[in-house]
Amino acid sequence: MYYLRLAPLALTCLAAPALAGDLNLKLVDAAGRPVADAVVTVRPAGGIPPGPIRFPWATTMVQQNIAFAPHVLVVPVGTTVRFPNKDKVRHHVYSFSKPAKFEIKLFGQDETRSYTFTSTGAVALGCNIHDQMSGFIKVVDTPFAIKSDAAGSAHLAGMATGTAQVTIWHPLLKTKDNEMVVNVPIPGSGAASKTVPLTLRSGR
């Protein structure tokens, strides 16, 4: 712990301000187990750089095997997400979430609808036919957004040096709007590593 605190301080002092830094977060639950599907968004010290935001993954939410795939999808604001039905049964996708309230009735196989998300925030998807189906679309306005992998790791690079506002969201996080904010100093060069313990609601 001692070194962990000292190292970023030293890096901050030594690095040049124009240089960009990385962020390595490790997300664990109260028991120390890795937490997957948590979305990490960062607002760097210098603010969000202008320009369109592009992520290296598809903006598609597939319904396959009576489930949403992927379970959590991160998209930039203004993205139109396609909802293809790859099951033989019908689905009735809905959302009561504030950023996007909609219903898409997908009655046919391989039928695809889409919806354009114009507000940031977390959108909980359900199927009115299959209660057990659950999926989330996290609409963000920053290029620095990633969802944790199965090992609970989230890696972001190229952020401005200085204190970054890191927001962590998870559907079971026991906080308001299921998200929490931590400030992490980003070094001029190298990576700021941090392990963040999350208090999760039991999976129901």
Place this chain on the structure above:
Amino acid sequence: MIRIAALKRLWRRTVWRFQSTLTFRMTLFYGALFAAVSMLSLYGTRKAIESYAESQIRREMTVGSALFDRIAAMQFHQLTQAGNVLASDFGFREAVGTNDAATIASALQSLQGRFKIDHAMFVSIDGVVAGRADGLSVDDQTQLFDTLDAGRERGIVRWRGQSHMVAAAPVRAPMLMGWVVFARNMGPTDLRQLAKLSSIDLHPQLVPLTGATRRSTQVQEVDRDGERILSWARPVPALVEAAPQRLVLEYSLTRALQGYAPILWALLGFGALGLLLAIAGAFAASRRLARPIIALEAAARKVSAGEHAQVEVETRDEIGRLARSFNRMVTAVEERERQIAHMAFHDSLTGLANRTLLREQIALALHRHGGVDFALFCLDLDNFKAVNDTLGHPTGDALLCEVATRLAETCPQGFVARLGGDEFAVIVQDGSGAADQTGRAIVQALTRPFTVNGHRIVTGGSVGIALAPQDGQDATSLLKNADLALYRAKHDGKGSHRFFENAMDAEAQARRAMEVDLHDALRNGELELHFQPLFGLSQNRVTAFEALMRWNHPVRGMVSPIDFIPLAEETGLIIPIGEWALHEACRIAMSWGDDIRVAVNVSPVQFRSSTLNSIVLQALARSGLEPQRLELEITESLFIDNVEATLASLHSLKVLGVRVALDDFGTGYSSLSYLRSFPFDKLKIDRSFIVDLLANKGATAIIRAITTLADALGIETTAEGVESSEQLDILRSEGCNQIQGYLFSRPIPAADVPALLVKLSGSRMAA
């Protein structure tokens, strides 16, 4: 007061007597036994009932508890179902998802009405409670949320003092948005509905389990206002883990037992009835048992009072045997009594009646109605002592038996009794004055010789007769008088019979009085010696004095020795009197001249006593008198009984040096043989010969014969009772040595002796 005390005492005694009876004790024992058994069975029954009731209640409690569980499960299920219906409704989920509070509240209200639910709420994931939550305090709401958030969705909870069954259903849209919470009131009314389902009212109550009420989950018995109550508190699933709830079931054991009270009362009643029956039965049985014992007791009482009694033998059991033994015992005792009575009233030797029975017979005859005259004969044998001494007691006894037989033969109508020893008595009815003949017949019968044990025994008997009623009004006086007559008969000569005369009685009494006085006379100095001189014709002076006893009775005056000497001899008083006389005579003689002797009479009784020799020696030694100056006068009668012994005694006296004179010579059984056998110093010619001297020529011849004989044998002679000088002349001419009589002097007191000696020496001059 006294009467009340007496009544009390009487009552107490009656009670005590009853209490001490067998009947009472048996009745008490069996009564108490039955009462104890009844009480025991009553107690046992009560215990059994109590135990049964308790187990019933326990079973009902188990059933009631299970029932509660079932109903609770059902209610929870219903509530959950209802909650799920609402929670899965798309519209409701949309309302929740869009936080449409109005829609949520209306939906809750609608469903609450449809399912008849007391409380319907929505608790959001943020802890906000919507819907009919007005009854819940903030604490309750917080607690509810925390519980739901912790994952508990059903259970019993206490809100505003009332228990509620709560079930929650989660609302997902699609994320968990909150919970629909339905609650149903489980107040006393609702629980009473539940109670109606069990067969007894267990008063089910749901109460919070606080520290004070935390108790064991076992069924417990508690006392509440004197009522015994069985109480069971068991935990129920609570919604809030920190506020555990329990179900309390109660039932009053007292009330349960009240239901059985009639049984116990009936048992008590039957027990009391049984007790009465047992007492009555025991009383009757013990009476039956005691009746023969009472009869035995009464019979024993009669027997002890001397009556004859037998009890009736009714049974063959122990009491019957006792009765039989009792009867046998009474018979045996009576037989023995008869034997004892016979022994008491009869003489064992002869079988005749004894003195006691004789007295009874006399009394009976005296009191017999009509007052028949009868004669009482008392008799004894004349020589029985000699028979016993010479032939032995067995022969003596056999002789008495013979006498008894002979008396019975002689007086076949009479009542014969043996009084003891050789004394017998006969009672004969004397209507015709035949007592004299009977008396003679008895004497004759006894005179005939007896043959006993090969011995021929000649005895005789004397008979005294008393006639009733004139000779005595009772047995004592009749016997005494007959005895007096017998005494007279023996006195007058044996082998005769005498009738009682009143004089005999007076004489006997006088004798008795004299006997008593004589006893004291010697000690009181009433006896005195007088002296009569013996005048020696050849010496022409007084050669001796004869000492003669005088009794100066303080009342009667001088008593003649003829009157008291025989009495003294009879009673044996003659021994001390004679001793005294010897001592006194020797003492007085010492005051006289050496040529004057003193003559002292010795009674046959005295003579036969073994002490005579020593008494003579003592008298001589104490006085210092020379033996030859003492002259002992004995009578012929000594030779009648035992010549040999008499001679031996005389010789031993002679050895002492004293002189021995034969008194009253010529009367009685005068035998010349003993003059030859013993060297008498002197013969005293009886006064009867002297009196005859002047009237009868033959008397002179006898005197002469005596003096001649005496001279020839070298024996002195003394003439007694000389009163005239004519007599003196004849005696002098016939060669008599000494003269004694009133001619010279009557007996005089010792003090007058010197004067007399002087006077006689003067008269000698004159003669």
